[in-house]
Amino acid sequence: MKRIKLNILLNSDFSEKKVLIKGWVRTKRNSKTFSFLEINDGSTLKNIQVIADDKLENYSDIKKITISSGISIIGKIVKSLGKGQKFEIIASNIEIISLALETYPLQKKRHSDEFLRTIAHLRPRTNKYGAVFRIRSELYFAIHKFYRDRGFKYLSSPIITSSDCEGAGEMFKITTFDPYFTAQKNGLDIKNDFFGQETNLTVSGQLCAEMFAMALGDVYTFGPTFRAENSNTTRHVAEFWMLEPEMAFCDLNQNMDHGEELIKYLTNYVTEHCNEDLALFTKFVDKNLSKTIEIIINSTYERITYSEAIEIINKSGKKFKHIIQWGKDLQSEHEKFLADDYFKKPVFITNYPREIKPFYMRLNSDNKTVAAMDLLVPRIGEIIGGSQREERLNVLEKQMSKNKLSREKYWWYLDSRRFGSVPHSGFGMGFERFLMLITGINNIRDVIPFPRTPGSIDF
Numbered sequence: 147m148k149r150i151k152l153n154i155l156l157n158s159d160f161s162e163k164k165v166l167i168k169g170w171v172r173t174k175r176n177s178k179t180f181s182f183l184e185i186n187d188g189s190t191l192k193n194i195q196v197i198a199d200d201k202l203e204n205y206s207d208i209k210k211i212t213i214s215s216g217i218s219i220i221g222k223i224v225k226s227l228g229k230g231q232k233f234e235i236i237a238s239n240i241e242i243i244s245l246a247l248e249t250y251p252l253q254k255k256r257h258s259d260e261f262l263r264t265i266a267h268l269r270p271r272t273n274k275y276g277a278v279f280r281i282r283s284e285l286y287f288a289i290h291k292f293y294r295d296r297g298f299k300y301l302s303s304p305i306i307t308s309s310d311c312e313g314a315g316e317m318f319k320i321t322t323f324d325p326y327f328t329a330q331k332n333g334l335d336i337k338n339d340f341f342g343q344e345t346n347l348t349v350s351g352q353l354c355a356e357m358f359a360m361a362l363g364d365v366y367t368f369g370p371t372f373r374a375e376n377s378n379t380t381r382h383v384a385e386f387w388m389l390e391p392e393m394a395f396c397d398l399n400q401n402m403d404h405g406e407e408l409i410k411y412l413t414n415y416v417t418e419h420c421n422e423d424l425a426l427f428t429k430f431v432d433k434n435l436s437k438t439i440e441i442i443i444n445s446t447y448e449r450i451t452y453s454e455a456i457e458i459i460n461k462s463g464k465k466f467k468h469i470i471q472w473g474k475d476l477q478s479e480h481e482k483f484l485a486d487d488y489f490k491k492p493v494f495i496t497n498y499p500r501e502i503k504p505f506y507m508r509l510n511s512d513n514k515t516v517a518a519m520d521l522l523v524p525r526i527g528e529i530i531g532g533s534q535r536e537e538r539l540n541v542l543e544k545q546m547s548k549n550k551l552s553r554e555k556y557w558w559y560l561d562s563r564r565f566g567s568v569p570h571s572g573f574g575m576g577f578e579r580f581l582m583l584i585t586g587i588n589n590i591r592d593v594i595p596f597p598r599t600p601g602s603i604d605f
């Protein structure tokens with residue numbers, strides 16, 4: 147007999163049919179001659195109720211079954227009279243595949259997010275985290291579909307690199323040298339290390355994506371990226387996934403159009419394909435989530451310059467922890483103010499001062515600002531960071547000198563400006579930040595399977 151998964155079983159009518167299901171016990175209730183088991187197999191939020199009666203030959207074992215035991219059930223599907231479930235199953239055979247220990251920590255229904263973080267290996271078994279990670283999985287597919295439908299080519303940029311795309315020096319070093327073996331340390335020569343030069347985990351796939359955009363036109367890279375920034379916030383992790391489209395013959399405005407279309411598409415996709423899981427978040431996690439989603443899908447995103455943003459913030463009369471003046475980077479409190487309070491919808495901030503942005507952004511004619519754009523969204527702040535790229539070789543070289551980047555080292559990057567350089571643009575979208583936006587979850591640690599943050603890597 148072929149096993150059937152609950153997402154299919156519960157969304158069709160198998161009444162009176164005999165089926166085989168497998169899953170884990172979520173709850174159990176014994177009455178005199180019956181046991182009721184709620185079974186979940188991970189394919190959906192919903193459980194199915196299994197009715198086991200004392201005629202089953204191993205009934206005495208079934209009565210003693212523990213929460214989270216793995217079991218296999220053959221039985222007949224019947225329409226349920228109980229509230230909240232359409233079907234249940236009357237078992238004719240139950241096999242206990244594995245009896246879970248009584249010490250299983252998820253016995254009661256509700257646990258704090260903080261506690262669940264300490265058992266990140268078990269939390270996907272709860273309703274909430276099961277829903278998070280099913281949505282996360284659907285979104286991977288949605289992203290590939292979005293790009294494939296628009297003729298983009300997928301590129302897997304390397305994770306190990308010798309570049310520092312963002313120039314912020316927030317890199318994890320890679321080495322086969324043993325840095326703890328201090329006795330030998332002095333004699334170590336980087337030339338003898340695995341790659342013969344300083345190597346790190348990538349902070350962004352952009353530089354590689356730019357090379358491929360000059361070959362394949364429109365490309366995107368989507369993979370893990372790493373930042374060794376020591377900021378313990380609810381929006382930063384050391385390892386996160388970034389989606390990075392890069393488009394040839396594309397200017398800053400088209401870049402923003404693309405970002406807006408992407409965010410709307412993905413949000414819409416989740417509402418259409420993850421309805422059941424999403425309902426959990428609108429009901430239990432964020433009471434305003436439906437409204438936020440409505441705004442994300444239906445509003446036209448505001449577009450203002452950095453200079454305008456500074457003016458709005460300073461004229462607001464609102465007290466901020468950090469004073470902002472032209473030339474300084476926006477802090478998250480300013481970003482939240484703009485998106486949450488002032489515009490109450492997503493807002494693109496463009497044309498930042500060149501000094502606070504990376505070398506590759508296109509210098510504007512005022513010589514002071516670059517063609518950058520950040521998309522700020524309510525509750526989260528920055529979700530997208532991108533720009534039009536500097537395509538003029540001489541300007542780029544000057545910017546690199548200013549940023550103390552060696553032309554020799556980035557010779558390959560400069561080649562793209564030597565051989566058929568055209569205007570091009572792209573951005574990076576933080577995948578976890580998007581998941582926070584769409585689920586109403588407030589801590590980035592709760593939307594990534596095993597979060598990596600300063601001082602914390604238990605799993």
Ligand code: 4AD
Pocket residue numbers: 311312349350351352373375381382383384386388390391528529530531532533572573574575576577578579590
């Ligand atoms: O603004 P960032 O640093 O941009 C870049 O890396 C560009 N090279 C992207 C490009 O143009 N191709 O990062 C892009 C986005 C941010 O807007 C944010 O959503 C997310 O990546 N991000 C992080 N997410 C989680 N944890 C962190 N430490 C993050 N740092 C950036």
Ligand code: MG
Pocket residue numbers: 520528530531
């Ligand atoms: Mg940024």
